[in-house]
Amino acid sequence: EVQLVESGGGLVKPGESLRLSCAASGFTFNDYYMNWVRQAPGKGLEWISCISSSGAYIYYADSIKGRFTISRDNAKNSLYLHLNSLTAEDTSVYYCAKGLRPHSSIYGMDVWGQGTAVTVSS
Amino acid sequence: DIQMTQSPSSLSASVGDRVTFTCRASHNISKFLNWYRQKPGKAPDFLISAASNLQSGVPSRFTGSGSGADFSLTISSLQPEDFATYYCQQTYTTPQTFGPGTNLAI
Numbered sequence: 001e002v003q004l005v006e007s008g009g010g011l012v013k014p015g016e017s018l019r020l021s022c023a024a025s026g027f028t029f030n031d032y033y034m035n036w037v038r039q040a041p042g043k044g045l046e047w048i049s050c051i052s053s054s055g056a057y058i059y060y061a062d063s064i065k066g067r068f069t070i071s072r073d074n075a076k077n078s079l080y081l082h083l084n085s086l087t088a089e090d091t092s093v094y095y096c097a098k099g100l101r102p103h104s105s106i107y108g109m110d111v112w113g114q115g116t117a118v119t120v121s122s
Numbered sequence: 123d124i125q126m127t128q129s130p131s132s133l134s135a136s137v138g139d140r141v142t143f144t145c146r147a148s149h150n151i152s153k154f155l156n157w158y159r160q161k162p163g164k165a166p167d168f169l170i171s172a173a174s175n176l177q178s179g180v181p182s183r184f185t186g187s188g189s190g191a192d193f194s195l196t197i198s199s200l201q202p203e204d205f206a207t208y209y210c211q212q213t214y215t216t217p218q219t220f221g222p223g224t225n226l227a228i
Contacts, residue, residue, distance in 0.1 A: 044223045045209050045211075107154075
């Protein structure tokens, strides 16, 4: 079964950092682009980052550029998102999601994790 | 960045109804438009890729169409599980962007 499981969310104070993880199973992880998408409470979906299958190509949304860092460890079938300088506006559920086709990000995301909640509050 | 708009923002319908949502991009995005359904408290479900390609396991009552900047999603006969929020997403260029969603309610 193809599965993605996020972890690492929690309650942090403004300005603090956090690392989210996404454990993948059931597919050849190093063949696929991986994405992070977030959703603030009561709001819509926001794509925030993706990383190519090898890790050579990385893209970010402007809203998080310079503060968040995406990475992957293909040997461990794991995706990460490092969140720095957090603000209340970063409070969201963070989802990892797999690209539909190997070595491509343009056909959408077919498998999603259950999400991990990040709350930024003093 | 490419901006996505969706209409209507909300819609009320009944089981068995046929409904159509629209999605518009601020620039030509060719066919690189995807549709997702999200039920409350759940991760999104991937319905349609590249404007019209129904994903494996998605019922045939879902149909996507369009190209360029204007797209639509039609559900031919609503089922109880279809009452949810629907998002379009462009993957023509980064940053990828989602529309604000259409909330389909009973």
